[in-house]
Amino acid sequence: MFRKVKKRHSSSSSQSSEISTKSKSVDSSLGGLSRSSTVASLDTDSTKSSAGNSATETCAEFRVKYVGAIEKLHFDMSKTLQEPLDLINYIDATQQDGKLPFVPGDEEMILGVSKYGVKVASLDQCDVLHRHPLYLIVRMLCYDDGLGAGKNLLVLETTDAKQQECSIWVYQCSSAEHAQAICKVLSASFDCALTSDKS
Numbered sequence: 001m002f003r004k005v006k007k008r009h010s011s012s013s014s015q016s017s018e019i020s021t022k023s024k025s026v027d028s029s030l031g032g033l034s035r036s037s038t039v040a041s042l043d044t045d046s047t048k049s050s051a052g053n054s055a056t057e058t059c060a061e062f063r064v065k066y067v068g069a070i071e072k073l074h075f076d077m078s079k080t081l082q083e084p085l086d087l088i089n090y091i092d093a094t095q096q097d098g099k100l101p102f103v104p105g106d107e108e109m110i111l112g113v114s115k116y117g118v119k120v121a122s123l124d125q126c127d128v129l130h131r132h133p134l135y136l137i138v139r140m141l142c143y144d145d146g147l148g149a150g151k152n153l154l155v156l157e158t159t160d161a162k163q164q165e166c167s168i169w170v171y172q173c174s175s176a177e178h179a180q181a182i183c184k185v186l187s188a189s190f191d192c193a194l195t196s197d198k199s
Contacts, residue, residue, distance in 0.1 A: 059112045059113065059114040060112070060113050060114075060181075060182075060185040061110050061111070061112045061113075062110070062111045062112075062113075062173070062178065062181070062182050063108050063109070063110060063111075063123075063174075064108070064109055064110075064111045064120070064154065064171040064172060064173055064182075065104035065105065065106075065107065065108055065109065065171065065172040066104055066105065066107075066109055066120065066129065066170075066171055066172075067100065067101060067103075067104040067153065067170040067171060067172055068100045068101055068104075068170055069100075069167055069168065069169045069170065070091075070094055070099065070100060070167065070168040070170075071167040071168075072165045072167060073165060073166050073167065073168070074164075074165065074166075075159060075163050075164050075165055075166050077166060078138060078157065078159065078166040081157075084141050084143070087139075087141065087155060087157070087168070088141075088143055088155075090168075091153070091155065091168065091170060100170065102145075102147065103147070103172075104171075104172045107122075107123075108123055109121065109122060109123065109129060109171075110122070110123060110125060111154075111171060111182065113182060113185045113186050113189060114189065115134065115189050115192055115193060116133065116134060117131070117132050117133040117134040117135075117136070117137065117189075118130075118131075118132040118134075118137065118156065118186070119131050119132075120171075130169065132156060132158050132169070134189060134190065134193055135193075136158045136159055136160070136161065137156065137157070137158055137186075138157040138158060138159050138166065139155075139156075139157045140154070140155065140156050140157070140182075140183055140186055141154075141155050141183070142154045142155070142173065142176070142179030142180060142182070142183055143155075144176065145172065150174075150175060150176075151172050151173065151174065151175070152172070152173045152174075152175060152176050152178065152179040153170055153171070153172060153173070153179075154170070154171040154172070154173050154179045154182055154183075155168060155169070155170055155171075156168070156169040156170075156171070157169075
């Protein structure tokens with residue numbers, strides 16, 4: 001599902017990171033259907049960490065498909081989408097308005113998570129499609145896409161350096177476990193960044 005690529009240094013210390021998961025009923029407004037979704041929400045204010053975490057020195061890579069993005073929203077919009085269910089409903093409404101596709105293209109991409117943030121590149125890694133620095137990531141969550149194939153959507157909410165705008169990036173993962181693994185690795189990256197800031 002993913003592979004770890006060693007970077008500059010190695011460390012023997014490890015850390016367990018937690019993500020909160022809860023089952024919610026989400027109204028998809030697709031012909032009155034409702035779907036049950038597992039939401040994994042990343043808490044960027046987490047302070048649980050251990051020094052010398054190996055995640056600071058590695059990059060975990062995952063195969064995903066790019067669904068689309070809702071870019072350059074006013075930053076106040078981020079405040080109205082604080083609850084995972086609000087963000088999911090907003091994405092659903094955007095898809096129904098035709099501003100975001102329900103299904104991604106066929107091309108798989110590599111989503112890499114490291115202590116620097118998230119990088120999305122082509123499979124051969126010659127073309128970098130998106131780069132999301134860790135300090136600009138507001139939130140990441142995952143949920144069932146509701147289309148019945150067991151796929152999950154991974155949502156990455158980012159802001160700009162001045163916190164005037166926010167963007168929502170949507171990727172498709174092959175399963176809930178796949179999406180939650182990405183959230184877990186990103187959570188560990190945040191923990192490492194917070195630890196190094198305190199030292």
